[in-house]
Amino acid sequence: MIRVTGLGKSFTLHNQPGRDGQGAVIPVMAGGHLDVAPGECVALVGASGAGKSTLMRMIYGNYLAQAGSIMVGDLDVARAEPRQIIALRREVLGYVSQFLRVVPRVPTVDVVAEPLLTLGVDAAEARARAEGLLARLNIPQRLWGLSPTTFSGGEQQRVNIARGFAHDYPALLLDEPTASLDATNREVVLGLIEGAKARGAAIVGIFHDEAARDRVCDRVVDVTAFTPGLAA
Numbered sequence: 001m002i003r004v005t006g007l008g009k010s011f012t013l014h015n016q017p018g019r020d021g022q023g024a025v026i027p028v029m030a031g032g033h034l035d036v037a038p039g040e041c042v043a044l045v046g047a048s049g050a051g052k053s054t055l056m057r058m059i060y061g062n063y064l065a066q067a068g069s070i071m072v073g074d075l076d077v078a079r080a081e082p083r084q085i086i087a088l089r090r091e092v093l094g095y096v097s098q099f100l101r102v103v104p105r106v107p108t109v110d111v112v113a114e115p116l117l118t119l120g121v122d123a124a125e126a127r128a129r130a131e132g133l134l135a136r137l138n139i140p141q142r143l144w145g146l147s148p149t150t151f152s153g154g155e156q157q158r159v160n161i162a163r164g165f166a167h168d169y170p171a172l173l174l175d176e177p178t179a180s181l182d183a184t185n186r187e188v189v190l191g192l193i194e195g196a197k198a199r200g201a202a203i204v205g206i207f208h209d210e211a212a213r214d215r216v217c218d219r220v221v222d223v224t225a226f227t228p229g230l231a232a
């Protein structure tokens with residue numbers, strides 16, 4: 001479902017001079033590869049700065065690749081047009097980032113239902129699904145009609161997770177999905193991940209929570225192998 005081959009990436013820092021007087025060029029990835037089958041969860045590991053987040057952002061199409069291909073379903077994200085990436089994110093590839101970014105004043109239940117509404121799901125059905133996820137993630141009902149902007153860190157993370165699991169995406173990227181959660185909610189999130197795997201989602205995640213990683217991930221991929229200057 002997700003197949004990355006020969007991936008290369010460098011950043012050019014335009015405000016910091018390099019050797020040739022142009023921007024400094026920082027190579028961060030060479031020969032990156034990854035294969036994730038439907039129903040499989042793969043954890044990205046490696047030292048801080050090795051490139052885990054960079055690889056996730058490249059798969060999501062936020063960072064442009066300089067070399068290689070990133071197949072998600074039948075789309076090569078490395079060569080796709082913006083409109084194809086937007087369609088991919090709507091239908092195929094979900095992303096639960098560490099932090100919730102929302103338009104102010106939109107009620108929580110609408111934030112969670114939005115990915116379904118965008119797909120054309122009936123409003124009542126989308127709302128019911130959103131409410132079910134919020135309840136499962138222990139967000140008190142009195143908060144559903146409020147914007148999540150004033151919620152606690154853990155509440156915002158759970159709203160983010162509810163939104164990320166609202167649609168049954170065939171592929172999912174998870175960035176530290178259990179980071180600021182208590183034991184009860186951590187368990188709920190692990191259950192959601194297991195459920196997504198059981199219905200055939202291909203998942204790539206960054207988990208600093210090793211017990212969570214061991215429980216839900218089938219394999220780990222050490223991105224240090226793709227880090228220029230660090231690879232063995």
Ligand SMILES: Nc1ncnc2c1ncn2[C@@H]1O[C@H](COP(=O)(O)OP(=O)(O)OP(=O)(O)O)[C@@H](O)[C@H]1O
Nearest residue numbers: 011012026028046047048049050051052053054055
């Ligand atoms: N937008 C950017 N511009 C320049 N350099 C960047 C940018 N994003 C990441 N980098 C560099 O790429 C390298 C990999 O960073 P990345 O955030 O992917 O590491 P990571 O493995 O996710 O680290 P951590 O575990 O600390 O989050 C780092 O050296 C970082 O400085």
